[in-house]
Amino acid sequence: MRFLSVLLTICLAPSVVFAAWGYTDDGSNYVIDTNANLIVKISKTNGDMTSIKYRGVEYNGQSGKNSQVESGLGTSTVTIKTYSTNVIRVSVQYGTLKHYLVFRYGNPNVYIFMNKKDTSVTVSRYIVRIPANIFTNNEDEDTDWIPDGAAAIESGDINGRDGKTWSKHYSGKKYGRTMDYDYVGYTNANVGVYMIRSNHEKASGGPFFRSLIRRGGSGGPDLYDIYHYNMGHTDVMRLGLQGPSVLHFTDNGAAPNSNLFARKADWGWMDSLEIDDWVPASGRGAIAGVGLANMKSGFQYVVALKNDAAQYWNVATGAWRIDGVLPGTYTLTVYKGELEVHTSSVTITAGATTAKNTITCSDPEDTPAIWRIGTWDGTPKGFLNFDATPMKPTYMHPSDTRLASWDAGNYIVGTTATAGFPGYIWKDINNDHLVYFRLTTAQLAVDAKIRFGVTEGQQGGRPTVSVNEWAAALQADKGQGDTRSLTVGTYRGNNYIYEFVVPQSAWVQSASAYQVLKISVISGKTATGYLSPGISVDAVDMIAV
Structure with a gap:
């Protein structure tokens, strides 16, 4: 019993x-x-x-x-x-x-x-x-x-x-x-x-x-x-x-x-677990593209979707596809490296695949340059302290002694290597950086445009320029994050290109003389040291107007 x-x-x-x-x-x-x-x-x-x-x-x-x-x-x-x-x-x-x-x-x-x-x-x-x-x-x-x-x-x-x-x-x-x-x-x-x-x-x-x-x-x-x-x-x-x-x-x-x-x-x-707001595969859509035109060799291309509700991405090596997307209207962006080279609007529908014809990338690299420092890719890659993989400032503070001094020597176009130009410029650390370049007789007779690519602006930091005795009008902040960035391992903010038209009257009228470009960081905000207003540089070039 x-x-x-x-x-x-x-x-x-x-x-x-x-x-x-x-x-x-x-x-x-x-x-x-x-x-x-x-x-x-x-x-x-x-x-x-x-x-x-x-x-x-x-x-x-x-x-x-x-x-x-x-x-x-x-x-x-x-x-x-x-x-x-x-x-x-x-x-x-x-x-x-x-x-x-x-x-x-x-x-x-x-x-x-x-x-x-x-x-x-x-x-x-x-x-x-x-x-x-x-x-x-x-x-x-x-x-x-x-x-x-x-x-x-x-x-x-x-x-x-x-x-x-x-x-x-x-x-x-x-x-x-x-x-x-x-x-x-x-x-x-x-x-x-x-x-x-x-x-x-x-x-x-x-x-x-x-x-x-x-x-x-x-x-x-x-x-x-x-x-x-x-x-x-x-x-x-x-x-x-x-x-x-x-x-x-x-x-x-x-x-x-x-x-x-x-x-x-x-x-x-x-799907059956009663998780609030869970959307099964059947309630999602997809987008597929036949390819990208004007791709540059040696760069990764990424196609991304975003709106205020969701974000998605995938690498594009030719034909591309993004699955599992919540229904809605998105901004579609194509990136060369991390630089936007196409944007458009697309709508995704549940249970369907949106087809996208060939997208032609619009690349600032395509514009012939009088001179160019760096590569238009949305990153400071190749510049001083960013000339190794992985890039050192993404895993150490900019004061780290394993980094080269940010206050690099003056840059001479045609002589100085790209790695001699600072990838970060701060108002308090290495401001008023000088670039020396020469112009031909024909170039001395016309205006030119300086394009300055910025991937991040810390503390409202943004560039302005002067050439010889001429100074550009100060430009407004185009909008960046308002917290630490360059000191916490990221150069990723909003990509902006600041443009400055330099009048012909600014040039020293000699083909053998150096023109002197001064790059300065400006801001209405104040802070000190590596927390002072600063910028991360994508590329700098001079093109015909």
Whole structure:
């Protein structure tokens, strides 16, 4: 009789107790076992992941802080539901914000969503906080890992020691622009822990944006997926459903499963999970183009869509296509490198593919130049301190002693190499840079135009010029971000070309004499040092009027 009673108890007990897959309630947390060596606890109070154990090792927690939306949500409504026996969804409601954590049978993953309806909840990222002493670093490679003894040198989040600098902002050496990486992570001999980024359709910044995505130090490292990063930002804050971002584990430090990458993942199994504002593939459209004309050899071309609700992009090597687009009207932009060479308007319809005929790129490089410094590509690539790959100022502070002095010698057209011209110019550091050039007798008889390409203007910084005794009228700021940029590893703002017509009367009337161009940064704002008004240079040239 006692045997039958025990047997009956075993048969009637919840399967989650004896099978690996499922969830229990420990009173404070929902405890989810994925049947993939991953067990996660989620707070029933605020939706934090309070424990993340993979193969018995804890990968959550630093100084009392959990893995969570931003710095954590307050008291929330937290519920749990099972779908079709193989998916568990935890739902967190905090004010107008909805946050979801999804688990799938046999997957060592946490699928993370955040639906920010409005700005009443001021969060913009998900942070996975990993305990100390699990992962080590290489100070030269991990430029976003702050070594002990490196004191703060700017705003408390940029650190330096012995002339070298590190910051949580400096992802440029390993990861780069949003379109360049699918994931960030840390590995050791036992494990790989990765944050696989979402498709960023509701994020901000576009394909070339550089963002805080990882941070390390002796207190333990963080992994982020950031949807709106304010540094150097010129894009709108897009509201709505972000995700999934995927917290993913592998054994023995192996690379992540590429089938989870946003650019190729099939999320059809999520269609029935009642995730607010989720749009299945059937509710999306696509655009396809037959090709691009006037492409230049050696440059990457990117086709991008954006409006205030969503953003998408893809590389174009000839024919091109962008799938999975929310219905709506978008600005279509073609970039040569990071420079806009075409814009138009397109409309995407659910369940259909919009066809686009051949697009002819309009390239400022096509205009014959009297002289040109740099290449029109929307970046300072090739200039002083930007003449290596990856470009050093994307992963170190401009004061870093591994960089050449920004106050370079005067530039002589036809003699000085492109790498002798500063990629950044600040009002307080290397202003009033001089360029020497000669003109032919025919050129001395006519006006000319100087085109000055700027990719970012910090603190309202913008260029003006003078030639010999003539000075151009000061131009208004065309509009850039109003936060730090050049010191946090990004030159990406808005691309603008400032044009200055130089009258024939400005020239020294001698074909053998040098004309002297002075380039100055101006601004109505004030700051000092590397935070003073500054610009990032795309190219500078002189063309016929």
